[in-house]
Amino acid sequence: MPTPRTTAQRTALLDVIGARRGAFSALDLFDAVRERAPRLGLATVYRTLDRLEQDGVLRRLGGSAGSADRFVVCDPSHHHHHLICTGCGSVEETELCAAPPEGELKRRHGFVATSHQADVYGLCRSCAA
Amino acid sequence: MPTPRTTAQRTALLDVIGARRGAFSALDLFDAVRERAPRLGLATVYRTLDRLEQDGVLRRLGGSAGSADRFVVCDPSHHHHHLICTGCGSVEETELCAAPPEGELKRRHGFVATSHQADVYGLCRSCAA
DNA sequence: ATAACTGCAAACGGTTTGCAAGTCT
């Protein structure tokens, strides 16, 4: 895994991603970055997103097949979950953990948990009004 | 929403689904049912799965785009979560639930939770050995 | 009779890939 190179496309992508607050799809990103880099190809967006996901910078929120994957900027250094607003699609993080405790899972089910995905759906502050 | 009709295809599908223990994809189901109903179309499988999901009989475990959705037989009458084995693909249910208390979410994030989805990945009892 | 269901094939949307050309180091 080589060190990423500093290309115009990569810079533009990182720039736009850094300015995002909520979740976005590859196409969202494509459209946004294209305004400043019209020749950007969609494939490059996907390749960059994959890489950022591997690096732990982004987290992929997989939806059902047929709908596009979405990504959120994600600090992997602390454990957190996502609050996904069904009204406006925004995503925020919370430190409150929504997963069954590992010890209890082991005891009652013999199940050794390695990771969990606990996303909470509902309405964010603005949409709740 | 009309009452479903009793057709040969539907019967065969329900039959195979009922005998399943773990999670399965539409294609898994298609292959299995085809052995007894060779003329079955894949579209019918999808249409039936959609319907069963709406009826709460199945739950769809969405993967990332590009990979197929999988389904599990699901009793919607009681709250539960899934323990998904990354070794053998089996899925079991647990009643253990540690969802963040709604009051806390409301207070700290202004977020009104309506539902949550907490799937835990890891190794089941047999695979852990 | 008629509303629902089916198979087929074609369309679809999102994502990935092969490749020749271009670019960072």
Place this chain on the structure above:
DNA sequence: AGACTTGCAAACCGTTTGCAGTTAT
């Protein structure tokens, strides 16, 4: 120079849809 990156277009995969024919009620 040489490895990496890019754009483009075509391929890919799972899923959905239009439609004409069939079937349960």
